[in-house]
Amino acid sequence: MPLDKAKAPFTLPKLPYAEDALAPVISAKTISFHYGKHHATYVKTLNELIAGTAYEGLSLDEIVVRAAKDTAAKKIFNNAAQAWNHDFYWHSMRAKAGAPAGKIKDALEKSFGDLAAFNKAFSQAAVGQFGSGWTWLVKDKDGALKIEATSNADTPIAHGDTPLLVADVWEHAYYLDFQNRRPDYVTAWLDKLVNWSFAEENLG
Template sequence: MRPFILSKSQVLRRREFLTQVTAVAGGILLVACGGTAATESASSGPSEQGNPAKGFQLPPLGYAYNALEPYIDAQTMQLHHDKHHATYVKNLNDALKNHPFASLPIEEVLRRINELPENIRTAVRNNGGGHANHSMFWRIMKPKGGGEPAGELASAIKANFGSFASFKEAFNTTGSKVFGSGWVWLVSDKSGKLQITSAANQDSPLLNGLYPVMGNDVWEHAYYLKHQNRRADYLNAWWNVTNWDEIAKRYGQAKNI
């Protein structure tokens, strides 16, 4: 029997086929494990500062899409991070293309929003706010989070709101009253005093000289797939994924602005 010998072209096609199969299998395994390409490939922390060559970058989520279940579902996290946040970053880069502000930290851009030309100011306000807000949002949540803050942040919450329970109730009430799309915030003013505020759309507290210590996104895309129109259920569930270590770190930063 003559041996079966592949031609050179057949060998090349076979190699190409095996490469494609390997790539597809790797993608299936990543999804099955609840992973995210942004998480797996990240080698550094989130970039909220522009880069003259690349512009602002979508920061990695930092954990698997399904890591916050059952409180926030995997599909919501994937769409929220990979689609909504990515769109804010793209639009922000488009608005600031060839502008000196493109190399500044997004916080500084928002604080100096009135220095921008009027024809791009609204786009930067909306999309720059969306980028800053979400970059914070991913970090102030974590798997197996929740509980209560400790240390200076706990003392400040008690001093300003009477107790953590009172603070939590006021925060949820403010979030439930946001009409349409927006955020509920715990902010610090220049004197270090904490207060609960809300804002429409993607407006950042930075626009008003306030520092966002923590905030919850109450746009419907943050909760509708799981909770439908029951925003109150989402607000209550969210406390199970809060990352108080990161929030306490932000409170420390707020005192230095």
């Protein structure tokens, strides 16, 4: 896991590539706004919200899991989960995506049949997600792979599943490059950006 396990105050993690590395699918301008403003604001707000609370001494993933069950900590959950989700999203992509291989290829074939079937199912979930949210490839508690769509800040780690990959389908993730054409963004993301090595690392 690349995610920062340090305690608060949290800092904005570095991107694993240059801001223009994912172009032309995701432009440097989109990364600048998405990472430099949206992601950075979640981190800043989280630090402000947890200062002086019981959450201040926890790691980011611990905050997400605990705050998900705490109705009084909804704002903390939203900002912690969005900080976590975004860092996971950046690592779910790479500049030159290849085909899945090894254990992740075998797991995909076992659960979906082949890569084309997975891409179709993932695209349907991502395009069909109403409003803002995320589309995940996860490993469930029984070890099977499944596709899961979550709304707003919700995240699989709050529910005991293990995320392998995620696509951000909030509009700010793609609107500067694709306007309202979410299907085109999802197709390009699957075809050109998926970091299958990261997925295999998370598979365990």
